[in-house]
Amino acid sequence: xxxxxxxxxxxxxxxxxxxxxxxxxxxxxxxxxxxxxxxxxxxxxxxxxxxxxxxxxxxxxxxxxxxxxxxxxxxxxxxxxxxxxxxxxxxxxxxxxxxxxxxxxxxxxxxxxxxxxxxxxxxxxxxxxxxxxxxxxxxxxxxxxxxxxxxxxxxxxxxxxxxxxxxxxxxxxxxxxxxxxxxxxxxxxxxxxxxxxxxxxxxxxxxxxxxxxxxxxxxxxxxxxxxxxxxxxxxxxxxxxxxxxxxxxxxxxxxxxxxxxxxxxxxxxxxxxxxxxxxxxxxxxxxxxxxxxxxxxxxxxxxxxxxxxxxxxxxxxxxxxxxxxxxxxxxxxxxxxxxxxxxxxxxxxxxxxxxxxxxxxxxxxxxxxxxxxxxxxxxxxxxxxxxxxxxxxxxxxxxxxxxxxxxxxxxxxxxxxxxxxxxxxxxxxxxxxxxxxxxxxxxxxxx
Numbered sequence: 001x002x003x004x005x006x007x008x009x010x011x012x013x014x015x016x017x018x019x020x021x022x023x024x025x026x027x028x029x030x031x032x033x034x035x036x037x038x039x040x041x042x043x044x045x046x047x048x049x050x051x052x053x054x055x056x057x058x059x060x061x062x063x064x065x066x067x068x069x070x071x072x073x074x075x076x077x078x079x080x081x082x083x084x085x086x087x088x089x090x091x092x093x094x095x096x097x098x099x100x101x102x103x104x105x106x107x108x109x110x111x112x113x114x115x116x117x118x119x120x121x122x123x124x125x126x127x128x129x130x131x132x133x134x135x136x137x138x139x140x141x142x143x144x145x146x147x148x149x150x151x152x153x154x155x156x157x158x159x160x161x162x163x164x165x166x167x168x169x170x171x172x173x174x175x176x177x178x179x180x181x182x183x184x185x186x187x188x189x190x191x192x193x194x195x196x197x198x199x200x201x202x203x204x205x206x207x208x209x210x211x212x213x214x215x216x217x218x219x220x221x222x223x224x225x226x227x228x229x230x231x232x233x234x235x236x237x238x239x240x241x242x243x244x245x246x247x248x249x250x251x252x253x254x255x256x257x258x259x260x261x262x263x264x265x266x267x268x269x270x271x272x273x274x275x276x277x278x279x280x281x282x283x284x285x286x287x288x289x290x291x292x293x294x295x296x297x298x299x300x301x302x303x304x305x306x307x308x309x310x311x312x313x314x315x316x317x318x319x320x321x322x323x324x325x326x327x328x329x330x331x332x333x334x335x336x337x338x339x340x341x342x343x344x345x346x347x348x349x350x351x352x353x354x355x356x357x358x359x360x361x362x363x364x365x366x367x368x369x370x371x372x373x374x375x376x377x378x379x380x381x382x383x384x385x386x387x388x389x390x391x392x393x394x395x396x397x398x399x400x401x402x403x404x405x406x407x408x409x410x411x412x413x414x415x416x417x418x419x420x421x422x423x424x425x426x427x428x429x430x431x432x433x434x435x436x437x438x439x440x441x442x443x444x445x446x447x
Contacts, residue, residue, distance in 0.1 A: 072102025
């Protein structure tokens with residue numbers, strides 16, 4: 001596309017590119033990045049100039065782990081509210097998980113239903129994971145051909161009866177089917193035997209809940225997953241890693257050529273078990289937020305590349321389901337709008353840069369899902385951006401968040417990094433907390 005087609009120039013003294021952060025002018029034509037040029041490049045006649053000064057121009061974030069719950073549990077969340085929260089938080093692409101909606105995304109018909117519901121409500125570009133459950137091996141290839149980005153399964157109970165877990169035999173069968181057409185299996189890896197053997201106590205004590213979801217449950221499940229992937233030459237991804245103990249297993253498997261990737265989440269990287277008040281079930285998730293020493297191990301895993309990406313696992317519910325009893329409360333952290341500032345606050349404290357954050361929260365999730373037009377500020381990619389004031393701070397007020405139920409584990413925390421605006425394919429979709437009408441597209445694999 002020639003410079004004559006450029007209709008927008010975005011300029012900043014700090015543009016985060018794959019080669020590093022530098023002053024630059026980013027030219028946009030037809031909703032895509034045309035070029036990344038010198039900061040003082042002459043603006044083409046007729047093009048709009050947006051100069052962000054010292055605010056940082058980041059690639060739009062890609063969040064591949066979001067529970068939108070729509071249709072069926074829209075009182076928990078929905079495409080309108082979830083994608084507004086995403087846009088306000090600098091996220092320009094999200095992938096919706098196949099469960100907690102009714103119906104779950106386990107057949108092509110169910111995928112079609114979900115796409116129809118999302119089409120007019122998406123403020124950001126939105127794609128879909130399929131689900132792998134005991135009875136739908138025959139549906140996996142048709143779902144793959146219909147454009148899902150991969151398949152999620154559980155190895156322990158999911159919390160909803162319409163999305164049952166896979167036992168080891170069913171896991172192997174589903175993995176073999178998915179590997180046969182070159183697909184991706186993403187796995188909630190907690191071993192049910194270790195969970196069953198752990199002490200189960202109801203009540204408000206966080207220590208009791210933490211004891212009920214031991215690290216061994218994750219470590220054992222990941223070890224078994226790696227063994228299956230090695231045997232079948234399958235591509236697998238470990239969801240929401242919370243146990244730092246599993247990192248050596250994953251690193252060793254990779255060195256052996258096993259195709260395994262792994263994500264972690266803002267809550268595991270910024271919150272610690274020691275600070276969770278008893279009865280504060282807004283902090284409940286499965287696997288759980290663990291101790292500070294374990295968190296250090298996760299950051300080491302990010303630094304050395306064992307952990308590929310950071311995604312939200314935004315899993316909201318209605319306020320009444322967050323009872324003070326950790327055993328019975330719904331497990332899920334609502335953080336869609338807050339992931340970038342939460343991670344940046346901790347990353348800067350630990351000596352990491354916004355280049356690192358962009359890699360973990362944009363480039364790597366895009367690569368995981370095969371979203372070749374997303375994830376970086378370079379020519380040919382979609383013109384998706386987040387503009388961040390990295391040194392400004394704010395205190396989290398749940399009433400100012402856009403997700404449907406204003407419950408969050410980050411309430412009252414002061415965070416660094418204010419998202420000033422968000423741009424989707426060259427259009428500003430959020431600015432200073434004000435959002436436009438939805439213009440997000442529904443994405444299919446290899447889009």
